[in-house]
Amino acid sequence: xxxxxxxxxxxxxxxxxxxxxxxxxxxxxxxxxxxxxxxxxxxxxxxxxxxxxxxxxxxxxxxxxxxxxxxxxxxxxxxxxxxxxxxxxxxxxxxxxxxxxxxxxxxxxxxxxxxxxxxxxxxxxxxxxxxxxxxxxxxxxxxxxxxxxxxxxxxxxxxxxxxxxxxxxxxxxxxxxxxxxxxxxxxxxxxxxxxxxxxxxxxxxxxxxxxxxxxxxxxxxxxxxxxxxxxxxxxxxxxxxxxxxxxxxxxxxxxxxxxxxxxxxxxxxxxxxxxxxxxxxxxxxxxxxxxxxxxxxxxxxxx
Amino acid sequence: xxxxxxxxxxxxxxxxxxxxxxxxxxxxxxxxxxxxxxxxxxxxxxxxxxxxxxxxxxxxxxxxxxxxxxxxxxxxxxxxxxxxxxxxxxxxxxxxxxxxxxxxxxxxxxxxxxxxxxxxxxxxxxxxxxxxxxxxxxxxxxxxxxxxxxxxxxxxxxxxxxxxxxxxxxxxxxxxxxxxxxxxxxxxxxxxxxxxxxxxxxxxxxxxxxxxxxxxxxxxxxxxxxxxxxxxxxxxxxxxxxxxxxxxxxxxxxxxxxxxxxxxxxxxxxxxxxxxxxxxxxxxxxxxxxxxxxxxxxxxxxxxxxxxxxxxxxxxxxxxxxxxxxxxxxxxxxxxxxxxxxxxxxxxxxxxxxxxxxxxxxxxxxxxxxxxxxxxxxxxxxxxxxxxxxxxxxxxxxxxxxxxxxxxxxxxxxxxxxxxxxxxxxxxxxxxxxxxxxxxxxxxxxxxxxxxxxxxxxxxxxxxxx
Numbered sequence: 001x002x003x004x005x006x007x008x009x010x011x012x013x014x015x016x017x018x019x020x021x022x023x024x025x026x027x028x029x030x031x032x033x034x035x036x037x038x039x040x041x042x043x044x045x046x047x048x049x050x051x052x053x054x055x056x057x058x059x060x061x062x063x064x065x066x067x068x069x070x071x072x073x074x075x076x077x078x079x080x081x082x083x084x085x086x087x088x089x090x091x092x093x094x095x096x097x098x099x100x101x102x103x104x105x106x107x108x109x110x111x112x113x114x115x116x117x118x119x120x121x122x123x124x125x126x127x128x129x130x131x132x133x134x135x136x137x138x139x140x141x142x143x144x145x146x147x148x149x150x151x152x153x154x155x156x157x158x159x160x161x162x163x164x165x166x167x168x169x170x171x172x173x174x175x176x177x178x179x180x181x182x183x184x185x186x187x188x189x190x191x192x193x194x195x196x197x198x199x200x201x202x203x204x205x206x207x208x209x210x211x212x213x214x215x216x217x218x219x220x221x222x223x224x225x226x227x228x229x230x231x232x233x234x235x236x237x238x239x240x241x242x243x244x245x246x247x248x249x250x251x252x253x254x255x256x257x258x259x260x261x262x263x264x265x266x267x268x269x270x271x272x273x274x275x276x277x278x279x280x281x282x283x284x285x286x287x288x289x290x291x292x293x294x295x296x297x298x299x300x301x302x303x
Numbered sequence: 304x305x306x307x308x309x310x311x312x313x314x315x316x317x318x319x320x321x322x323x324x325x326x327x328x329x330x331x332x333x334x335x336x337x338x339x340x341x342x343x344x345x346x347x348x349x350x351x352x353x354x355x356x357x358x359x360x361x362x363x364x365x366x367x368x369x370x371x372x373x374x375x376x377x378x379x380x381x382x383x384x385x386x387x388x389x390x391x392x393x394x395x396x397x398x399x400x401x402x403x404x405x406x407x408x409x410x411x412x413x414x415x416x417x418x419x420x421x422x423x424x425x426x427x428x429x430x431x432x433x434x435x436x437x438x439x440x441x442x443x444x445x446x447x448x449x450x451x452x453x454x455x456x457x458x459x460x461x462x463x464x465x466x467x468x469x470x471x472x473x474x475x476x477x478x479x480x481x482x483x484x485x486x487x488x489x490x491x492x493x494x495x496x497x498x499x500x501x502x503x504x505x506x507x508x509x510x511x512x513x514x515x516x517x518x519x520x521x522x523x524x525x526x527x528x529x530x531x532x533x534x535x536x537x538x539x540x541x542x543x544x545x546x547x548x549x550x551x552x553x554x555x556x557x558x559x560x561x562x563x564x565x566x567x568x569x570x571x572x573x574x575x576x577x578x579x580x581x582x583x584x585x586x587x588x589x590x591x592x593x594x595x596x597x598x599x600x601x602x603x604x605x606x607x608x609x610x611x612x613x614x615x616x617x618x619x620x621x622x623x624x625x626x627x628x629x630x631x632x633x634x635x636x637x638x639x640x641x642x643x644x645x646x647x648x649x650x651x652x653x654x655x656x657x658x659x660x661x662x663x664x665x666x667x668x669x670x671x672x673x674x675x676x677x678x679x680x681x682x683x684x685x686x687x688x689x690x691x692x693x694x695x696x697x698x699x700x701x702x703x704x705x706x707x708x709x710x711x712x713x714x715x716x717x718x719x720x721x722x723x724x725x726x727x728x729x730x731x732x733x734x735x736x737x738x739x740x741x742x743x744x745x746x747x748x749x750x751x752x753x754x755x756x757x758x759x760x761x762x763x764x765x766x767x768x769x
Contacts, residue, residue, distance in 0.1 A: 047724065048420060048438075049437070051443060052441070053764070071757075137598075151523045151524055155589070158590050158741070160742055243534075246534025246589070246590075246737050247533070247590070247740075247741035248738040248740070248742045261727075264412065
């Protein structure tokens with residue numbers, strides 16, 4: 001390699017860094033810095049209401065407390081149940097919606113637009129709507145089930161299990177269309193000739209779905225799964241608006257617990273530990289998924 | 304973060320309130336929903352999550368100092384506008400910018416403390432809930448008012464309202480108004496069935512049972528009792544009333560330990576669990592804050608109702624209440640006659656430690672807590688004043704005769720635990736109570752012991768507060 005080309009390479013490198021720098025800087029500032037700061041805070045004991053305690057470095061103490069905290073255990077269990085239930089239901093609903101709006105029929109454009117409405121409504125508004133729907137006195141759910149028999153009206157959100165189910169339902173209603181969108185994109189890249197060939201071979205609709213659609217949808221499904229799991233893990237607004245974690249902690253999720261400890265209780269160290277724990281769990285999950293998605297893409301390349 | 308703050312703010316506008324709604328629940332919700340839609344669609348930038356609205360100085364004057372007064376969204380905005388307009392008239396050199404925070408006490412707390420944590424100099428005067436004083440004092444957010452607010456001035460206020468503003472021998476707040484739990488009841492129904500107002504919970508339960516049964520054909524949705532049992536701060540207020548009147552307490556007398564697993568406290572919780580939720584009161588009460596429970600009463604669906612003084616005006620307001628004129632108010636019952644307890648609530652004015660204008664801030668507080676202004680707020684906004692003399696003011700008593708009844712209750716009301724870590728203690732209490740009331744198969748002893756341990760851990764971090 002001669003001198004001139006070395007300089008050229010060097011310049012190219014410099015140019016590359018200069019061009020990447022703004023994006024890198026923004027990422028560092030808005031993603032890396034807060035995460036590292038939370039991590040740092042979580043290693044200290046800080047009570048906003050007790051400044052005379054200072055902010056002593058306590059190492060992993062907050063994490064050890066977290067592991068033994070029964071409220072956190074309950075919140076983790078509720079969060080995991082929420083993630084599994086809502087994600088599975090959203091994928092199932094999303095798949096059905098995607099299959100429907102993939103078909104050609106009159107008014108498809110309108111239906112596609114309509115499907116997206118729940119997703120376009122801000123979560124806070126949607127949560128408030130669902131809270132009204134399940135109101136014990138004037139809620140639509142009671143009217144639907146019991147009609148004019150007001151004496152039979154049920155306070156849905158007063159039962160721990162039901163309240164949890166309603167939060168899941170609201171999330172499924174809200175985000176199934178997002179899953180549908182991702183899956184629809186996956187459907188559209190499946191070549192039609194595969195179906196034509198299958199038809200020629202006499203495959204039934206079910207066989208075509210099971211042997212062609214589903215396997216080829218795998219990357220899209222995994223992607224939808226990745227997004228939905230990560231999103232479901234950090235569920236906050238639904239709980240904040242609909243139940244405030246109640247009744248009896250039945251809808252207390254980790255993110256809401258973290259919010260309460262950080263913002264209301266002013267336990268900065270412990271609250272940060274809760275947030276970091278949620279972050280680590282999401283990170284681990286997404287790494288697993290990304291690996292799975294990567295390998296599934298590889299499979300497709302080798303016929 | 305932005306999403307959280309936004310969710311937080313928009314919701315809080317809607318969220319039912321641990322304090323005082325004035326509009327009917329429906330209208331309130333509709334308006335709030337509109338506001339909400341607007342807010343979320345044209346989302347406010349992060350820093351505007353509190354909306355300022357300057358009160359313009361009178362024409363021809365230029366204000367030299369701008370005071371920022373952070374308060375919750377008032378129930379009677381007109382009364383506030385008038386009061387502040389009058390202040391600017393008498394203090395032409397000061398203009399007051401009101402920063403309106405969410406209506407819900409907890410949401411307001413989170414937002415205000417967020418500003419104070421950041422040593423925000425744009426806060427001068429704020430409202431403090433009585434339960435926040437130790438926290439604000441320890442954190443150094445509230446200025447000491449020992450000199451500005453001398454003993455001679457303090458004597459004009461109800462002693463309880465001064466005490467809640469005190470922390471470690473210093474005074475941090477000037478009482479704006481006082482709150483205490485009261486029992487509202489349908490005087491027409493009690494008279495119809497020949498009952499005298501109940502003094503014990505047992506008596507209340509028996510009366511309610513008879514009345515609900517007798518009214519069944521006319522009013523099938525009538526229930527005996529309605530109050531606030533949602534998992535939130537108001538739940539602590541309701542439960543402290545049951546526990547205290549049963550001879551128990553939340554903390555031991557020296558304030559060093561939690562006392563939830565003591566037999567008296569356990570029995571009180573057991574009573575609410577077995578006889579109130581789903582029986583005396585609809586199970587729906589587990590989802591009720593003040594507005595929802597009040598609305599049930601205003602629609603004539605409950606014989607008895609526990610609420611704060613503000614509910615009186617609404618209950619007897621012809622346009623908002625279907626039971627106006629048929630409502631009476633009295634102290635809450637106890638478990639033995641004569642032993643009654645009301646949870647102490649209320650609001651204090653405080654000056655931010657980071658305010659650049661403490662003198663002007665004090666002038667505003669002095670004005671707002673003056674005899675004349677308190678009278679105005681009592682008359683026009685239906686709240687209970689903190690100045691003793693107003694309880695015997697002939698004008699006020701003529702317009703609000705219930706004040707006479709309130710006086711004894713307000714004087715003897717029970718404060719919630721006083722600790723700089725109260726928000727954390729309250730969460731533990733809310734969790735315990737809500738679990739105890741909402742979950743069917745529950746080892747109550749185990750739950751109480753766990754809550755005790757959790758609260759004891761928090762208490763061990765601080766000196767006990769007398």
